[in-house]
Amino acid sequence: MVDKSALLQGFSRHVEKGDIVGNVLIHRALLSQLERDAREGLISGEIALDEIDKLKEFSEKYLFSLQVVGNAGGNPDEEIRRYCAERGCIIVTADDMQKRVCEFMNIGYVFIEPLQDSFSLDKFFDENTMSVHLKEDSIPKAKKGRPGSWQFVNLSEIPITSMEIKRIASEIISDIKYIKNSFIEIERKGSTIVQLGNYRVVITRPPLSDGWEITVTKPVTRKSLEEYGLSDKLIERLRERAEGILIAGSPGMGKTTFAQALAEYYMKLGKIVKTIESPRDMHLPPDITQYSKNYAEVGELHDILLLSRPDYTVYDEMRNDEDFRLYIDLRLAGIGMIGVVHATTPIDAIHRFLSRVDLGTIPGILDTVIFISNGEVDKVFSLEMTVRVPLGMREADLARPVVEVKDFLTDSVEYEIYVFGEQTMIVPVSKTKTNSVEQKITRAINIAIPDADVKYENGEYVVTIPKTEISKYNRRVTTKLKKLEKKHNIRIRIRLGE
Structure with a gap:
């Protein structure tokens, strides 16, 4: 009698090869479970039913009996063991737990191992293959290259069939049972996500998709942080100050690869590092514990991480409110967080937090935003809180908390974030506009005071006039500056220099 694990292991191939001979029994409780699974869209149920169809075909070809026995209902494994214990038949299984229980109950069993010619995904991949895309009635394709620089290549000229x-x-x-670090990560109606060694496999089928489709991805590169050529200033920040890190970028640009390198960097610094993944996609040393969000509730992960007290937690693929809330809660609890999000620009990544948290807490939650493009660090933002009049506002009583988003390497403000009315505003600070206005103010003041200096500081333009030339600051200069204030909706302040 076969159980579900034997069917999923490909029992018919063992029959076809002659490794197992004799009549085959299928318990009605198992058949009932497989029918429910298939109706609910679980791929494992349909695969097992297809295996039974093959056994029926082989029974006519190789002249053995295929019978359905027992009564429906109950736990299939228990019903199979009960039936075989009463009648002395042998259970065929590929499940270690079933094997152990059979030994304890003195029930005969055959434990099937994978065949030597068992399927291997390696044949679809070479050193440059990032992913393989298989869909029924379509030509198999592979994405080859590296993040940001790849092309689709046909793997065959013949479309793959539904049966294949x-x-x-x-x-x-x-x-799954015979390759280390392999498991079914998620199984839903119409889709299954599998981690098979280094491969991540996504299987979809109707009605979710319009046909059977398999997508297999494999990490092409594994880089250390040193290989990214980061500046000493950024390395120092990551080592000394950064505790609310956000890694952003478009799909396939190398975000997870960088997060993986950063996790290993902190581990080498003697930090305790853990990850939250859904599915587990990073390939990390054993010293780094990887948690799956699919096997635990958010509250459970929250408790585990607070009690185990990691120095840094890498949260890969943050997508929904639940993910962001857990990141925010752990960061506010004092755990260093490294979040990975999809975003087309670095400011878009910050924007995803604004609707989920008060503006005043943003710099405490996010202090460093790293944007990845084509597998390299393209942009780094730092966030700081200040209280002042935002750029474009003139009245002093409009001063408010402003989050300055700065280019980390140049320390120049690129965006201002503040609340206006009930709306949170993200306002780009245009360098072109700033420089243009600075030039106009400089021309207006230098006609009368050549040594005056103009700089943009904290949302206003500061004109510094040397003490020796203050007498030249007359009504005519004042009138010009007031016209520029009104025209460009800016604020100009006069400061006495040395």
């Missing part, structure tokens, strides 16, 4: 892609899905599921 189902066979591949079956072999992926059956290989």
Whole structure:
């Protein structure tokens, strides 16, 4: 009698090879469970039913009996063991737990191992392959290259059939038990996500998709932080100050690869590092514990991380409110956080936090935003809180808390974030506009006071006039500056220099 694990392992291939002979029994409780699974859209249920169809075909070809026995209902594994204990038949299984229980109950069993010619994803990949894309009735394709520089390549000129892609899905599921670090991460109606060694496999089927589809990804590069060529200033910040780090970028640009390198960097500094992933996609040393959000509630992960007290937690692929809330809560609790989000620009990544947290807490939650493009660090922002009049406002009583988003390397303000009315504003500070206005103010003042200096500081333009030339500051100069204030909606302040 076969159980579900034997069907998923590809029991029919063992029959076809002659490794196992004799009549085959299928328990009705198992058949009922497989029917429920298939109706609910679980791929494992459909694969197991397809295996039974193969056994029926082989029973006619190789002249053995295929019978459905027992009563529906109950736990299939328990019902199978009870039936075999009463009648002395042998259980065929690929499940270690089933094997152990059979030994304890003195029930005969055959434990099947994977065949030597079992399916391997390696044949689809070479050293440059990032991902493989298989869909029924379509030509198999592979994405080759590196993040930000890749191309699609046909793997065959013949479209893959529905039967072939189902066979591949079956072999992926059956290989899980025999490849280290392999497991079904998520199984939902119409989709299954599998971690198979270094491969991440996404299987979809109707009605979720319009046909069977398998997408397999494999990390092409594994880089250390030193290989990114980061500036000494940024390395020092990551080592000494950064505790609310956000890694952003478009899909496929290398965000997870950088997060992986950063996690290993902190581990080498003697920090305790843990990750939250969904699914687990990073390949890290054993010293770094990887948690799956699919196997624990958010509250459970929250308690585990607070009690285990890691120095840094890497939160890969933050998508929904629940992910952001957990990141925010852990960061406010004092845990160093490294979040990974999809974003087309660095400011878009910050924007995803604004609707989920008060503006005043943003710099405490996010202090460093690292934008990844084409596998390299493209932009780094730092966030600081100040109280002043935002750029473009003139009245002193309009002063308010302003979050300055600065280019970390140049320390220049690129965006201002503040609350105006009930709306949170993200206002770009245009360098072109600033420089243009500075030039106009400089021309207006230098006609009368050549040594005057003009600088943009904290949302206003400061004109510094040397003490020796203050007598030249007359009504005519004042009138010009007031016209510029009104025209460009800016604020100009006069300061006495040395």
